[in-house]
Amino acid sequence: MIEILASPAFNTIQDLGRHGARRFGVSTSGAMDPVALAAGNALLGNDDGAAGIEIQTFPFRLRFAAGTAFALTGADQESTLAGSTVRPWWCAWANAGDILTIAAPRRGARVYATFGGGIDVPRVLGSRSTHLRGGFGGLEGRTLQAGDVVPIGSVPRSTNGRFDFGVAPPDVAIAGVAPADARVLRIRVMRAGEYDLFSEAMQAKFWSTQWKISARSDRGGYRLTGGKLTLDAPVEMRSHGVVAGVVQVPPAGEPIIQMSDANTAGGYPKMAAVIQADLWRLGQAAPGSLIAFSEVSYENAVAAMAPVNDYLAKLRATADLYRAL
Template identity: 85%
Template sequence: MIEILTSPAFNTIQDLGRHGARRFGVSTSGAMDPVALAAGNALLGNDDNAAGIEIQMFPFRLRFSADATFALTGADHEATLGGSSVRPWWCTRAKAGDVLAIGTLRRGARVYATFGGGIGVPRVLSSRSTHLRAGFGGLDGRALQAGDVLPLGGSPCKADGRFDFGAVPPDVAIAGSGRADDRVLRIRVMRAGEYELFSEAMQATFWSTCWKISARSDRGGYRLSGGKLTLDAPVEMRSHGVVAGVVQVPPAGEPIIQMSDANTAGGYPKMAAVIQADLWRLGQAAPGSFIAFSEVSYQDAVAAMAPVNDYLAKLRATAGLYRAL
């Protein structure tokens, strides 16, 4: 068991998402950075889909009620366990009574705390992910708060396995995943269904603008500012299915990128779609930061997932060898 001691708003339990329920109007939810969550689970020997805590508001503190193993991945951050420093992208052991404190972020937007055996809250529609707007999943469908007690799904950690090692973060390990410079994160996209409705001038604006992620952004969508994408004439559209990564353009002209808690349908024109291989990078972009779009083909989008899958596969294999030492 773990007890939450300090947790500002919007920190939630997440796994890799609620798949197969969109036809019922239920969003996928799940980790905004699924690579970080899967990597933390790989370090611990968990299933990739084991539930952890997505922490996006700080400081965050919890107490271990029993000996346990845990990992911290995601954003570069400062953390301590029982007063001693814990590195990011590292797994280690905690003893009963130890307090884990996660403080200042140095880069990125979200830290993922995973635990040996995962967090054992009930599944809702085959997922433990919290959907705040719908009010289900996770712990009573809400954000974590001080005094919450969470069960861990596994038995107490064994004394003979090794749990004091780390991983190279994916933005370092995967070629092409880093920032283009210190200011702008370049995101790969494909053209979407209504791209051709926009004039050549508006299309050029989309590609050339350094878009700022608005403070009004959340897990439902990233609102972008920095330019206006307008149509020469209004277009009436029926609502259609949307998924995470779709870039829609409402009448005001400022794009919205649909994210993990996005609605399952919408009627705004679709300008582009972020490729799956870059969604985790986008999930670590904080409000106030800048992004720019680069166009890729469908074939390139599919191929871009291979390095991500290879990274996780190698991490699982290497972590398994370390734990066996």
Template identity: 85%
Template sequence: MIEILTSHAFNTVQDHGRRGARHLGVSMSGAMDPVALEAGNALLANDRDAAGIEIQTFPFRLRFLSDTAFALTGADHESTLAGSSVRPWWCTRAKAGDILAIETPRRGARVYATFGGGIDVPRVLGSRSTHLRAGFGGFDGRTLQAGDVVPIGSTQGKSDGRFDFGVAPPDVAIAGAASAEDRVLRIRVMRAGEYDLFSEAMQTTFWSTTWKISARSDRGGYRLTGGNLTLDAPVEMRSHGVVAGVVQVPPAGEPIIQMSDANTAGGYPKMAAVIEADLWRLGQAPPGSFIAFSEVSYQAAVAAMAPVNDYLAKLRATADLYRAL
């Protein structure tokens, strides 16, 4: 078990999300950076969908109540275990009584703490992810607070071996990942259903604008500022299904990118959709940072997942070998 000592707003238990419940009006939730979560689980020989802690407000501190292997992935940050430095994208062992302290990231928005055996909270609709709006999943359906004692699952014989090594983060290791140039993160998107409702001038604005992620952004959606995308005439639409990555345009003209906790349906025109291979990069973009969009084809979007999947597969294989040394 672990005891939470310091935790500010919005730090939650997350896995890869609640699939198959959208017809019930339940959003998927899950990690904003699923690559970081899966990498942390691979370092520890956990199942790929084991739950961890998504930390997005800092500092964050916890105490280990038993000897436990753990890993830290996601944003580039500083942390200490019992006063000694722990690198990001690294796994190691903690002893009972050790305190882990995680500080504000130098780069990126979210740190993922994973533990040997995973966070052992009940599954709700097939997932351990926290659904804050509905108040279920995760740790009692809420954000983590000081004094919470969080259970860790059994390692089932996987605790033997070496746990003191790290890996290159995906933005370094994955060829063709979305790039950040001049502090602008380039995100690949495909055109969405209502793209052609916008005039050529508005389409040009969408592609040429450097968009800023508003401070009003959260796990539900990233609100963008920097330009306005308006229609020549109002359009009435029935609500339709939306998923993470969809870029909708409300009447005010400032786009919203749907994220992990997005509603299951909405009626705003859809301008574009972020490809799956870049959603993890977007999940690490904090409010106040800048992004720009680049168009890719459906075929290119599908192909872009191959390097991500290869990275995770090689990471797990390498970690398994290294633990056996």
């Protein structure tokens, strides 16, 4: 068990998402940075999809009720365990009574705390992820609050096990990924269904603009400011299915990127879609960040996942070796 001592707002239990329920109008939810969550689980020997805590408001504090292995991944942050520093992208062992404090990140937006055995809350529609609008999943379908007691899986510490090592984050380890502190985050997209409804001038504006993530953004979607994309004439559209990464353009002209808690359907024109390999990078972009779009082909979008999958596979293999020492 762990006890939450401080959790300002919007911190939730998430796994890799609730897949297969969109046809019922249930959004996928899941970690905004699935690579960070999977990496934290790999450090501990959990399944990739074990549930952890997605922390996006700080400071966050918890107390361990028993000896437990844990890992911190995602945003670059400063943390302490029983007064000693815990590095980002690191796993460690906490003793009963130890307090973990996670401060606001230096870079990035979300920290992932994973625990040996994973968070052991009930699955709802195949997932432990919190669905805030539906009020289910996670811990009673809500954000975490001070005083909450969260159950975790029981994994006894091996006398030969090792829980004091870390890995390079993906923005360092994966070749070709822009540094996390780059002034403008370059995001790869493919054209979407209604791209050709926009004039050449609007298309050019979409590619050339440095878009700013608005403070009105959340897990449901990132609202972008910096320009307006308008149609020459109004278009009526039937509602259609949408998924995380779709860039829609509402009548006001400022694009919205659908994120983890996005609606399952919408009727706004779709300008583009963020490729899967870049969704984790977008999930670490805080409000106020600047992003720009680069077009890639379908073939390149598929190929872009190979380095991400290789990174996670090598991380797991290395972690397994370290724990066996």
